[in-house]
Amino acid sequence: MYRKLENLNKIIDSGIVLIVRLPTEQASIKVAEAAIAGGITVIEIPMAVxxxxxVVKFLSDKYRxxxxxxxxxxxxxxxxxxxxILAGAELLVSPNLNPDMIKVANRYQAITLSGAYTPTEIQNTLEAGADIVKLFPAEFVSPNYIKSVLAPLSHAPISPTGGVTPENVHEWFAAGAVCVGVASYITKAAGQDNDYSKVTKAAQTFIAAVNKAKNQ
Structure with a gap:
């Protein structure tokens, strides 16, 4: 199957992009692997790690x-x-619109999740060639914001990032989100005792909530 289409379907089918941002390389790998053990299939490693x-090369080589x-x-x-991309990434995510990032990604058939906030930014992001619009930061708006935006921009695939929890994720999907960006609920579940089994459990809990939301 066409690799990019397969990967895009993987994101939509899973409904979750897990953002793993930990203070050390080793912690990021351990959390990512624990989340994968819990069923997470899409991992984002920010450049701040x-x-x-x-980390991307290690995870890509092991799990691709x-x-x-x-x-x-x-x-x-x-x-x-x-x-x-050379390190093995097949998904590129940005907090804002950068046409050069999208251009390179499209050249090599990587998926782009490009940040936007206002209707103008959302439309500009799509016109630049992004695959999915990352609504960021989403914690300052409610799911009704997506619903309102999609009234005139029904063609926009939007992924809210920030403030999404197992308790409210059904509201985001009901409003029209195609997937959600998730971080601390899963990535910080290990706590100070570094019990990574809690990360696996948190991933399972979030996945169950997303699956239930998508089937409502």
């Missing part, structure tokens, strides 16, 4: 053939986009 591209999609977050320019 120490040796982020090394096991159906896991590994991406890079906070991709702010074309140079970073190309470096991420």
């Amino acid at each position: 120490p040796n982020a591209l090394g 053939d096991k159906g896991i999609l590994v991406g890079v977050g906070t991709v702010l320019d074309g140079e970073t986009a190309r470096a991420a």
Whole structure:
């Protein structure tokens, strides 16, 4: 199957992009692997993570053939986009619109999740060639914001990032979200005792909530 289409379907089918942003390289790998054990299939490693591209290469080499999609977050320019792809990333995420990032991603058939907030930014992001619009930061709006935006922009695939929980995720999907960006509920579940089994359990809980929301 066409790889990009397969990966895009993977994101939509799973409904979750897990953002793994931990203070060390090793912690990021451990949390990512624990989340994968819990059923997460789409992982984003932000560039703020120490040796982020090394983490991406490790996860991509180990899990790509096991159906896991590994991406890079906070991709702010074309140079970073190309470096991420060379490290094995098949998903590029940015908090804002950067046409060069999208151009490089499309050149090499990587998926883009590009940040926007207002209707104008959302439409500009789509016209630049992004695959999915990352509504960021979503914690300052309610799901009704997506519903209102989609009234005139029904063609926009929107993924809210920030403030999404198992308790409210059904509201975001009901409003029209195609997937959601998730972080601390899962990535910080290990707590100070570094019990990574709690990360696995948190991933399972969130996945169950998303599946229930998508089937309502």
